[in-house]
Amino acid sequence: MTDQLVMGPDTGPSTPAAPDREAAARRTARGRRWRRTAVLALGWVAIYAVWEATSWWFGSRLLPRPHEVLQSAIEIIETGNFVGDFSASVLKTFAGFGVAALVGAPIGYAMGRSRYWRAFFHDGVTIAGTIPAIVYAVMSLIVFGLSNLGPILAVALVSAPYVALNVAEGIRGVDNQLITMSEAFGRTPRQIRREVLVPTIVPFVFAAIRMCFAVAWKVEALTEVFGGRSGVGFQIRTEYQLYDISAVLAWMVLFIAFMLVIERLVLAKAESRLLAWRPEERGAAL
Template structure:
């Protein structure tokens, strides 16, 4: 019988410790529940029973579909618009000057202000959470894509021009491979943020969705329902991360596994494929973006 590879053993060990952390958390929760009144902190099995009841009634599916649609729609709009803006900011000085103050403004407005304005403008509707997700996520996407554009090796660009490569070939073989890790890192973090943003706005002014159900549980002082909806929220985010985003990452960066063994070992020591950290929106991120581009001489 063939022994499992080192990679398989590492994967199994990571899954074991992840499960061990969950078991430890549930154990601490169960012990704390024995020291408090049930209406203050219900036991894990009580919350699990309530979660099953919500699944059986269909409330979970309906409310999650509403929150999912609002979060994904806003995130998708922000990714498309932010990628275009980030590409222009990373490529052209005039575009950086044009968008700098707008990105700075959008990134530094407090989230609570966005939520209140969305409720005032759109009322209790699905447009409120969607608009907040767009406004809050777009600056992060734009800054990450712009940072990726600024990291493009100008020697490769010059070499492509010297060999008369077309703009499409330059985009496909130089620009996109360089920008993809930055864009994926920003998109991965912002996708999780989109759920939290949509739920927050639904909590303040919504008539459906996970955030609305959490707010309703709070007003009814039902800690059991509150923890049940929080549990659904956490489970869904973890499943999306483990089943969707991880597989997308492996497909996008499959070329890393095709490198020579020595190169793969060096890459593992350096860190994951999404090493570029998401650039935080705000004064520091925007100023570093513009100053760095000026020093590198990128742009028209």
């Protein structure tokens, strides 16, 4: 009598359980973060090495060495000038951003929602975005003189076109099928704006903020160099008149350090929280 072997159904290769897949994804994300950190550190080491070599080549009188600039930066912080002048520059920059958002966001929304408003604003916004920043700085000083309103106006004029164009592109990128489906399910225009339009344009708004941030800081400092009474630009002009190159570079280094803090610890964190619903953001957060 032939023995018969009874076999169950072939289920194919076994797939890992969900906890195992999540653990593997976390390990992969952790490895990516370590690699990014290593590359970032390597970049800073390269910058330091190039600075040292250039200072040795031209002499520390023309280009002070990094440790000399660091010592000047420490002295600036210890004297207390850092807090007062940086606070003045930060307040003027943020005030200019606020004005740019109040003006640029509605214009961008109108350009994105209506082709007629887009035709009306397009050339003006494009021209405003191509005007050199130094023109805005000089014009603001001519209009307001030696006051805090000059840097604020310069920052607003530089930033508003970027805000308008990015918001317009965000609105135009909205999937019309989502709007049609929302209307079919009885959503009000206010709910559609809040639940469809706003989440879509948030990435574009953050792109505009990041794009404007460095430009606005430079314009604000440039305006202070020309005719400010306080702020980072005013201090750079003062140290230049004294021919203290180490102090000029120290203010520049502090300026860059502050921008990196705002970029990495404020803008990046806020963007990751507000966009946590996106799959790529969830993957990066693992």
